[in-house]
Amino acid sequence: MSFIPLNITGEQIADIQQQGLKWTVAHAYNNSPYYKKKLEAAGCRPEDVKTLDDLENLPFTDKHDFLKDYPFPLRSVPMSDIVRIHGSSGTTGKRKILCYTKEDVDNWANIFARCYELAGVTKLDRVQIAVGYGLWTAGVGFQNGCERLGAMAVPLGPANVDMHIDMLLDLESTVFCATASMALLLSEELEKRKLTEKIKLKTIILGAERHSASMRKRIQEITGAKHIHDIYGMTELYGPGTGLDCTEHAGIHYWADHFIFEVIDPVTLKPLPVGEEGELVVTTLKKQGTPLIRYRTHDVTRLIPGACACGNPFPRHARISGRTDDMFIFRAVNIYPSQIDDILSGIDGVGSEYQIHLNQDADGRDYMTIRVERTNDAATGEESGLADQVSGRIRKKLLVRSRVEIVDYGTLPRTEKKSKRVFDNRPSE
Helix, strand or coil: CCCCCCCCCHHHHHHHHHHHHHHHHHHHHHHCHHHHHHHHHCCCCHHHCCCHHHHHHCCCECHHHHHCCCCCCCCCCCHHHCCEEEEECCCCCCCEEEEECHHHHHHHHHHHHHHHHHCCCCCCCEEEECCCCCCCCHHHHHHHHHHHHCCEEEECCCCCHHHHHHHHHHCCCCEEEECHHHHHHHHHHHHHCCCHHHCCCCEEEECCCCCCHHHHHHHHHHHCCCEEEEEEEEHHHCEEEEEEECCCCCCEEECCCCEEEEEECCCCCCECCCCCCEEEEEEECCCCCCCCCCEEEEEEECEECCCCCCCCCCCEECCCCEECCCCEEECCEEECHHHHHHHHHCCCCEEEEEEEEEEECCCCCEEEEEEEEECCCCCCCCHHHHHHHHHHHHHHHHCCCCEEEEECCCCCCCCCCCCCCEEECCCCC
């Protein structure tokens, strides 16, 4: 049984999206007082939505909408229909709470199974899950999708490295699911203990944080995994599993029969042409408990035109390159950490781990210090040359000056969670 409808056509997807958009707007309007008020304030009613072209007339939703009517914001079903809640971090101390009906949980498991299938996972695989469990969507999402596919789930969560290594060796896990930071931490520990030849990993699925090409390369070199896949998703959109890059690694296929993806200019809020980078906006098509209409994810990406060489008929978006809300301003220049990441990835001898420190001197002038590891095989004594390369590239690409410190491989902290990259120590206004 295939979970991916490989025979679906673009016309069929567009028809599903049109019907799903009509249903979502009507469902939200008729069942959520908050949505009804929001839509009416924008001059929109369900009967106004006739085609996909009407999407642009609908109002955006954003993270601040989850602060309204807490603790069940945007709820669009009776309380008796809610079988589960999940939560993600909030910006004002309150978490964003999402409601799930039985059908929501079922749909989520199905689209996650598609992701595993797209990664080549089969019922014969053993899937070791190293992402968080509990209120978060990650762990249960990875596990439900694995079980829906029929593979063996090894649900450790972010346990200690010793336990993960024991399971990799004893159970001969073939698939490892984690944040990139956790995967790097585990890989380096396997290398240190000289166990890389004893594991059976063939596939790694990374999610929850952006990671560089150099980090992926390092993890792959150590583990010998044939493919490292990038999975997309967030709690507001069920959780992880809204899409995954195939073995061509030429963009993330997203399940367009469950979601409409738009890319907008974050300043003008106008949709951008396919191929241009901007902020991802998502509308759900089947979500019952907490439907989303034009939800601003604040993730930066672009839609990829054309068909993929893998033959999968679902459209693609590029890997997430940053977030509109993690941008920092340094000497009047808007900078995303992902830009520093990309620059470092192109310099030989520089590792994947780095930190950006922003400080202010006694004269009130801002300065930026970048601490970056050399690679494991880079020769010592070449710090000044590497530092000059890094600062020179940053100056050329971003038009700002920086101080660069090259540190030994393994100096910067590893974590089972997302790595913190930016440390802004400048006094607030």
